[in-house]
Amino acid sequence: QKEVEQNSGPLSVPEGAIASLNCTYSDRGSQSFFWYRQYSGKSPELIMSIYSNGDKEDGRFTAQLNKASQYVSLLIRDSQPSDSATYLCAVYSNSGYALNFGKGTSLLVTP
Amino acid sequence: EPEVTQTPSHQVTQMGQEVILRCVPISNHLYFYWYRQILGQKVEFLVSFYNNEISEKSEIFDDQFSVERPDGSNFTLKIRSTKLEDSAMYFCASEAPSGGATDTQYFGPGTRLTVL
Numbered sequence: 538q539k540e541v542e543q544n545s546g547p548l549s550v551p552e553g554a555i556a557s558l559n560c561t562y563s564d565r566g567s568q569s570f571f572w573y574r575q576y577s578g579k580s581p582e583l584i585m586s587i588y589s590n591g592d593k594e595d596g597r598f599t600a601q602l603n604k605a606s607q608y609v610s611l612l613i614r615d616s617q618p619s620d621s622a623t624y625l626c627a628v629y630s631n632s633g634y635a636l637n638f639g640k641g642t643s644l645l646v647t648p
Numbered sequence: 649e650p651e652v653t654q655t656p657s658h659q660v661t662q663m664g665q666e667v668i669l670r671c672v673p674i675s676n677h678l679y680f681y682w683y684r685q686i687l688g689q690k691v692e693f694l695v696s697f698y699n700n701e702i703s704e705k706s707e708i709f710d711d712q713f714s715v716e717r718p719d720g721s722n723f724t725l726k727i728r729s730t731k732l733e734d735s736a737m738y739f740c741a742s743e744a745p746s747g748g749a750t751d752t753q754y755f756g757p758g759t760r761l762t763v764l
Contacts, residue, residue, distance in 0.1 A: 582755070632703075634681075634698075
């Protein structure tokens with residue numbers, strides 16, 4: 538069973554700070570990595586995807602991938618109370634069809 | 649912006665009854681998926697569907713489950729005889745293949761299934 542591990546949190550950061558969310562995965566052959574945001578009772582919403590080692594920036598979000606360490610992270614700059622949600626890390630299975638999700642990290646941004 | 653839609657938003661059923669959950673994927677997408685999320689747990693893959701056949705299924709997707717694309721727009725998940733443990737949020741997702749690693753799945757709003 539391919540595992541995706543995340544710290545469940547909650548991670549609490551003050552408004553305007555940088556939130557750092559981490560994820561590790563067990564399958565060294567994984568190629569595609571995704572961060573989804575999920576508000577309580579809602580569906581996962583794609584934030585970012587990353588496929589190559591290094592950083593990928595999109596607005597206030599930066600995804601970081603280190604395949605050697607099997608580690609992917611998400612940085613949220615200038616955190617806002619509206620960023621309070623659960624952040625899900627997802628990795629494609631070897632078949633390329635199924636997304637394997639972590640349990641998610643709960644983020645709370647306090648005003 | 650195109651989006652995946654699902655109906656109903658909430659389905660209540662008695663144990664042993666059949667339910668059909670419906671999804672309309674994004675129109676130019678070719679891959680379709682069902683996931684479920686039991687309250688407080690992680691999102692779990694159930695099945696993927698491409699070219700009118702199942703391409704992959706998880707161990708959760710047993711003989712009680714089936715999927716169908718009855719026409720050019722709908723994608724359905726049928727649970728033949730519901731159990732209490734089937735109570736969960738069911739998400740449909742679709743994807744437009746762009747060639748390998750860049751494919752992204754977009755999720756519908758979900759159907760909350762409650763089995764009594």
